[in-house]
Amino acid sequence: MKLPIALSNRxxxxxxxxxxxLFGDGAKLTHFKDLSQPGQCACEEKVDVVGPKxxxxxxxxxxxxxxxxxxxxxxxxxxxxxxxxxxKDSGDLEGTPGVKIVGPKxxVELERGxxxxxxxxxxxxxxxxxxxxxxxxxxxxxxxxxxxxVFENVLVRVSPKFALEMHVDVExxxxxxxxxGDLVELINE
Amino acid sequence: MKLPIALSNRxxxxxxxxxxxLFGDGAKLTHFKDLSQPGQCACEEKVDVVGPKxxxxxxxxxxxxxxxxxxxxxxxxxxxxxxxxxxKDSGDLEGTPGVKIVGPKxxVELERGxxxxxxxxxxxxxxxxxxxxxxxxxxxxxxxxxxxxVFENVLVRVSPKFALEMHVDVExxxxxxxxxGDLVELINE
Numbered sequence: 001m002k003l004p005i006a007l008s009n010r011x012x013x014x015x016x017x018x019x020x021x022l023f024g025d026g027a028k029l030t031h032f033k034d035l036s037q038p039g040q041c042a043c044e045e046k047v048d049v050v051g052p053k054x055x056x057x058x059x060x061x062x063x064x065x066x067x068x069x070x071x072x073x074x075x076x077x078x079x080x081x082x083x084x085x086x087x088k089d090s091g092d093l094e095g096t097p098g099v100k101i102v103g104p105k106x107x108v109e110l111e112r113g114x115x116x117x118x119x120x121x122x123x124x125x126x127x128x129x130x131x132x133x134x135x136x137x138x139x140x141x142x143x144x145x146x147x148x149x150v151f152e153n154v155l156v157r158v159s160p161k162f163a164l165e166m167h168v169d170v171e172x173x174x175x176x177x178x179x180x181g182d183l184v185e186l187i188n189e
Numbered sequence: 190m191k192l193p194i195a196l197s198n199r200x201x202x203x204x205x206x207x208x209x210x211l212f213g214d215g216a217k218l219t220h221f222k223d224l225s226q227p228g229q230c231a232c233e234e235k236v237d238v239v240g241p242k243x244x245x246x247x248x249x250x251x252x253x254x255x256x257x258x259x260x261x262x263x264x265x266x267x268x269x270x271x272x273x274x275x276x277k278d279s280g281d282l283e284g285t286p287g288v289k290i291v292g293p294k295x296x297v298e299l300e301r302g303x304x305x306x307x308x309x310x311x312x313x314x315x316x317x318x319x320x321x322x323x324x325x326x327x328x329x330x331x332x333x334x335x336x337x338x339v340f341e342n343v344l345v346r347v348s349p350k351f352a353l354e355m356h357v358d359v360e361x362x363x364x365x366x367x368x369x370g371d372l373v374e375l376i377n378e
Contacts, residue, residue, distance in 0.1 A: 075363040076265075087335055087366065118335075146276055146307075149364075150339035168364075174264040175338075175357075175364035177276065 001131055002183040005143070005166040006036060007173035008117065010073045012047060012059050012101070013066045022047060022103025029063040036165050037122055039064070049073075050100040053082025069110060071099060072117045074171045088115040089155065119172055120155040121186075122162035131186055134158065140187040141166060147177030150187070190320055191372040194332070194355040195225060196362035197306065199262045201236060201248050201290070202255045211236060211292025218252040225354050226311055228253070238262075239289040242271025258299060260288060261306045263360045277304040278344065308361055309344040310375075311351035320375055323347065329376040330355060336366030339376070 020027050023045060030044040045061040049071060056077060070093060078085040083097050098110035121139070123131065133139060135158035141151045154166070166184060168176070178184065209216050212234060219233040234250040238260060245266060259282060267274040272286050287299035310328070312320065322328060324347035330340045343355070355373060357365070367373065 075366075076359060146342060147361075148341040150341070152337040152339070153335060170265060171360040172336075172364040175361040177264075 002185050003121065003127075003131075003164050003166060004181050005141075005168060005173070005178050005184045006180050007170050007178070008072065008167050009170055010056065010059055010071075010077055011042075011062050012049075012072070013062055013070045015067060015069045016065045018069045018101070018108045019065055021106040021108050022101060024105040027105075029061060029065060031063065035062070036163050038161055038163060045103075048102040049081065050102055051081025051083045054080045056081065068093060069101070069108070069113050071101070071110070071114045072169075073114065074169050075116055076171060078114075078116065083114050085114045085116050087118055089118050089120070090115070117167070117169060118155060119151055119166070119168045120157055121164075121166045123156055123158045123164055124162050125158055125160045127164045128156070128158040131188065133186075133188055137188075140189065142185045142187055143176040143178050143182070144185075145177050147175065149176045151176070191374050192310065192316075192320075192353050192355055193370050194330075194357060194362070194367050194373045195369050196359050196367070197261065197356050198359055199245065199248055199260075199266055200231075200251050201238075201261070202251055202259045204256060204258045205254045207258045207290070207297045208254055210295040210297050211290060213294040216294075218250060218254060220252065224251070225352050227350055227352060234292075237291040238270065239291060240270025240272045243269045245270065257282060258290070258297070258302050260290070260299070260303045261358075262303065263358050264305055265360060267303075267305065272303055274303045274305050276307055278307050278309070279304070306356070306358060307342075307344060308340055308355070308357045309346055310353075310355045312345055312347045312353055313351050314347055314349045316353045317345070317347040320377065322375075322377055329378065331374045331376055332365040332367050332371070333374075334366050336364065338365045340365070 032042045032044045043061040043063045046058045048057045096112045101108045137156045221231045221233045232250040232252045235247045237246045285301045290297045326345045
């Protein structure tokens with residue numbers, strides 16, 4: 001059975017306190033466009049990220065605001081910044097490195113929060129039944145074409161709030177030669 | 190059976206005529222360090238690459254000089270440059286796009302030669318016997334660890350001049366979470 005894949009470019013989720021430091025007292029995020037997951041959006045706001053070895057400008061902020069700021073980058077971004085970001089599930093920020101975030105009104109020196117997000121699948125509860133998988137299960141995903149790969153250890157996350165979609169970072173997507181919306185095959189062995 | 194993997198960063202092979210345009214009349218490439226394949230080396234020389242949408246500075250020249258200039262980049266590099274580079278085997282430049290190459294003494298407007306190199310395995314003839322594969326065969330390669338993947342459609346190239354090594358680009362290597370010298374498994378089905 002197949003599902004759509006999407007490539008996540010580097011982005012940042014911000015805590016409300018950091019939003020106000022970066023964008024000014026009382027600032028709130030401004031909706032730019034909806035993302036595929038219900039309630040999630042890309043925001044007008046962007047920030048610069050400064051590490052010990054380099055910087056990356058114009059990193060998109062995603063909304064809504066979260067409890068804690070989390071920067072999601074690729075391994076290549078980490079080399080460029082000079083930050084050794086571990087491959088982690090979103091929200092699992094224990095032991096992750098920090099970095100400096102620069103906005104138009106101020107800077108935040110993050111103590112932690114930089115990760116390379118583990119590839120994962122969002123599934124609505126109804127889709128999980130169809131695919132016969134459970135929340136937190138690991139599956140394999142096969143892509144097709146010239147750069148066909150099988151991704152192992154892909155985490156399935158099930159919720160009535162999710163829409164069916166696999167998320168990989170840009171390096172994973174390019175390594176597999178896939179583009180947003182391409183269909184990939186779930187292998188549940 | 191296992192073999193070592195290596196990540197190829199963006200690089201360029203230059204024809205002698207282009208070497209002289211970029212680095213001056215009578216210029217020759219300067220050895221910087223040996224690469225794993227016998228007779229191949231990284232050179233002291235670097236060039237800048239300029240596409241319609243962006244540029245990449247400091248692209249390493251590999252030696253020795255070739256019959257025709259060939260720039261090997263990642264899909265992400267192609268997006269940054271604004272060049273739609275196809276995934277091709279090295280040397281197969283039919284129908285590939287060009288780009289502007291800038292050296293310290295001159296510029297070359299390439300008419301063709303920009304590719305994303307297909308992942309492949311170099312094998313010495315003796316290794317091909319041990320692995321029971323032939324020149325031009327396609328195999329699968331499995332990596333291990335948190336980001337374990339199976340790369341399908343991996344071209345095997347056999348020659349008494351080759352040393353045993355799989356080559357992937359940086360995006361493929363990062364997608365698999367591997368580093369230079371990591372061992373990967375050949376699956377010959």
